[in-house]
Amino acid sequence: MKEKLIKVNTLDNVAVALVDLEAGATVFCQDTAVKVIVATESKHKVALKPFNVGDKIIMYGVLVGKATAPINVGEVLTIENVKHQSEKVSGKTESLGWNAPNVEKWKDKTFLGYHRADGQVGTENVWLFFPLVFCENRNIETLKEIFDKELLEHKNNPHQNLLKALISGTEVVEQEEKSTRVFDNIDVRFITHSGGCGGIRQDSESLAKLLAGYVNNPNVAGVTVLSLGCQNLQISIFKEALHAINPNLEKPVLIYEQQQMGTVDDMLSTIIKESFIAIREANNIKRSPVPLSKLRIGLECGGSDGFSGISANPTLGMVSDMLVALNGTAVLAEFPELCGVEQELVNRCVHEEDAEKFLKLMKAFEKSVIDAGSGFDMNPSPGNIKDGLITDAMKSAGAAKKGGSSPIEDVLDYGEYLSKSGLNLLCTPGNDVESTTALAGAGANLVLFTTGLGTPTGNPIAPVIKVSSNTELANKMPDIIDIETGAVLRGEKTINEMAEEMLDFIIEVASGNIITKAKLLGQHDFIPWKRGMSL
Structure with missing residues (x-):
């Protein structure tokens, strides 16, 4: 691995550490030398420019926070020097085009x-x-x-x-038959x-x-x-x-x-x-046998880390785009983890009424959380923060990558059922089990679930394929991880190559030829959402 820092988007002013960085070391990010100020753990973010108090932090090409203290080039971003901030969205500003991926290889495949x-x-x-x-x-x-x-x-x-x-x-106890x-x-x-x-x-x-x-x-x-x-x-x-x-x-x-x-x-x-x-x-x-268009895949993440938005989630995004191109259905949920990327999602809505419904649901959800004495900025868990996701917008920008880039055909409130193929948005909390529970309730017949820290979550009726963002997790917890995307971080596979491998894996699970780890463990979680009570 030549580079030890990765800049996710050309507009970003921070980079992600791919490995642990020693204080005083000089590392490269896209051929630019950066001197590391303090020892920085992998998955955390390093400043690529000097920040003054109030300056905007840009990652994934969007606003994910603001500096609350001066930050030097090469210094690590923490909850002490960065605070959550996201762009305000009032409505649709443009209609985004979409270049569908080439799915010729799968158009005649079945499960x-x-x-x-x-x-x-x-x-x-x-x-x-x-x-x-x-x-x-x-x-x-x-x-x-x-x-x-x-x-x-x-x-x-x-x-x-x-x-x-x-x-x-x-x-020794005699084994029962x-x-x-x-x-x-x-x-x-x-x-x-x-x-x-x-x-x-x-x-x-x-x-x-x-x-x-x-x-x-x-x-x-x-x-x-x-x-x-x-x-x-x-x-x-x-x-x-x-x-x-x-x-x-x-x-x-x-x-x-x-x-x-x-x-x-x-x-x-x-x-x-x-x-x-x-x-x-x-x-x-x-x-x-049935065509792949009959797949309805829920997109979920839980126990995320600083690599989730770089490897696992973008892979799911490409799988989502491929499935949509095959006339299948993908469902992106977890509305608190879409905070900060609303403008892109609104612009991707095919119908104006869906753009308005999405913003209405987001605002109502956030208001209920604020009324309860909290806020979307409290969404990152201690595990998220420890592994580099220090603001809700930063977490959201990476989480939203699961939805790929295809047009949004429908927006569903909690309890509503799928009626349109293509990419759907479903209003749920970010809580792993509550959201996975809702995805199955909306009609998803399979769930793709990314994790960087590890979680055993499953569902009583829908297979849950657990996708790790890094190889270390897959090696440490092989009993809960079905497929891992660490090869993307190492530069051994592209997102497209990883997505193709994952789609083939999905077909085998959907056909009953591969049993998910969650099912083998008997992990059949079910938690209904009491609205306004959960992030």
């Missing part, structure tokens, strides 16, 4: 998916159990224990064996939550839309729904939400209300009998 009656295609075949209210969580957990034990393959758990050995005082799956073509998943009652009525209505989106997601073959009976989220509200998304839904939806069924034992016996019959029927659904 093996599950056809649904409404034309959607799943990458998985899932029977889903969930409650309308938290009061039913225990019954859901009881059903999970019963179904998991009898339906799923059980492998020897080394941690279970370790505990047995400790209890028995022996070094493995059990095999009863059904090969259906997964049975269970989700619980803390909503459905209490709070405000709008929370229950929002949850109803989210759960309806999960039912309608093409990865779901059918559902078993548990209701108590007296909760805010009534069965009628859930059915209305489901009808609003898909008035002609043909999937089996089994609903049980405890207060109408008597004892828990009687209710569970009925649920088990009827659900088993439906699951057995859903197991008959088989994969068959």
